[in-house]
Amino acid sequence: MTQTLDIAVVGATGTVGETLVQILEERDFPVGNLHLLASSESAGSSVLFRNKNVRVREVDEFDFSKVKLVFFAAGAAVSLSYAARAHAAGCSLIDLSGALPAEQAPQVVPEANAEVLAGLKAPFQVSSPSPSATALAVVLAPLLDLIELQYVNVTANLAVSAQGREAVTELARQTAELLNMRPLEPTFFDRQMAFNLLAQVGTPDAQGHTLLEKRLVRELRQVLKQPLLKISATCVQAPVFFGDSYSVTLQSASAVDLVKVNAALEDAPGIELVEAGDYPTAVGDAVGQDVVYVGRVRSGVDDPAELNLWLTSDNVRKGAALNAVQVAELLIKDLL
């Protein structure tokens, strides 16, 4: 008889939560009872799982001792409110909010630092990094043996779906209004998002960095086990519904062997390397896929120790929901 695991998903009605439920089904994760949880506003709706509508219940009223594993796919505030309660009830938890400190719940990207899980004890507490750190970690990890990495510069052109369904609706609405020559009245975004780029996502701190940028730097350093790695990050809001695009420059201490880099990217798990001369796009390649796409692999214009890359990744899927499920798959034998 096959063993199963009772599971809860907090934030089940959000874009990431809903995709997470879908991926659990797609990958035949041994789910027994599935409890879908959300805030009081979203409770009462339902989400399809294995051809049945599962009703979404209020997280605040949930008895976490009913399940062995909880995915936290709502915001930071929700994780901070309920993670301790879930853990005290004996649940293992995988948090996607970035709210839990690394000492409590280390950031894990299976393709990059799965070995971290071996050092943990049940009930487990693991963090699944931000979409940006996850995509970058998948691609940089297999290169660390080939290049003496000194510096990472990344401009992340992020899809609006990372900000939820309201942001998606607003981009569509603004676009339609502009195409129909109607006056634009931004609501979700504070200015024109259609046919425009917004230079920051969220409010910057006193030094000018946003939370998302600091999270990218912190999480990528942790997952790559390079706590002092110099990283420059700019997170930009692009007028794209789904799929993130990354312009990346890596600086090595010595000349980079492009043949070896291409071979390593070709062989590494979780990566699809496109043909030389071609490039992947967020919409055309990454969306709906489980891998991070890589293209435009090239040295500097006249610096052989520089390596430039263009990455695209499904921010909801590989960037969040899939990575969390992959972590759960690695923990499953200790949970059943």
Added chain:
Amino acid sequence: MTQTLDIAVVGATGTVGETLVQILEERDFPVGNLHLLASSESAGSSVLFRNKNVRVREVDEFDFSKVKLVFFAAGAAVSLSYAARAHAAGCSLIDLSGALPAEQAPQVVPEANAEVLAGLKAPFQVSSPSPSATALAVVLAPLLDLIELQYVNVTANLAVSAQGREAVTELARQTAELLNMRPLEPTFFDRQMAFNLLAQVGTPDAQGHTLLEKRLVRELRQVLKQPLLKISATCVQAPVFFGDSYSVTLQSASAVDLVKVNAALEDAPGIELVEAGDYPTAVGDAVGQDVVYVGRVRSGVDDPAELNLWLTSDNVRKGAALNAVQVAELLIKDLL
């Protein structure tokens, strides 16, 4: 009596050429006879100048000895075909195509290296750099006394209008089709441009760099008089009609004084620095304006020798047409 100058504009029906004619009028440039020239396909149409329709004639049939100054605002092939003929006829010329070698026609951005013009003799040959190099030069020039610049990293998210009217029409058409759930059939672009980013503009060379990226590196080094400056450039096609956005990281050899940087940007010509915590956008700020907008001025997350900036610029105006007219204004006393 006010003296005037007879002028020709080659490529008068293009987005840059038309804007150039408009700027000559706006800035009261002392135009005498204005000759608008284009390829045989565009000849016969007309462009408005000082409330009169000026007929566009075929460049191949033009007698360049009729004018003292020619703006070349068509492509590289046109400049290579007619620049020598114009110059032999005694015309000074300002080329916007990037086709002429620096030794023949130095790249000039008045805010950055106007002094180059003093070393030239009539009939003059000057190049106006690509929109990217122009915007970056305007902003970096006033910082060179403050920072020991070692490295520039730029991801340029470029508007489709740089590729002409067909590209603008295609972005609008693709967007409308997608919003109306109709199948997308790319024509001008080779894939979906709406709600997507394309990682390269033009065909890359064997090393993977595009002409636009190499032009940016070459022209920026020349204008800043730093022939060995290390520059990493990625030029991306963004789903934006007008206005370029630049994510820029500068590396200095020593800690950057942000107070001085902000003061220098505040004082420098051709720049509008937005308030700390805010940021400019291509559409909301730069389009239709004569200045390069700067925001998100910040150090590295933990490197005080790093300086990050976000720039937006009207690619047709400051990036091309206006810069060429500014050069002409500096030459005018020697041309009349």
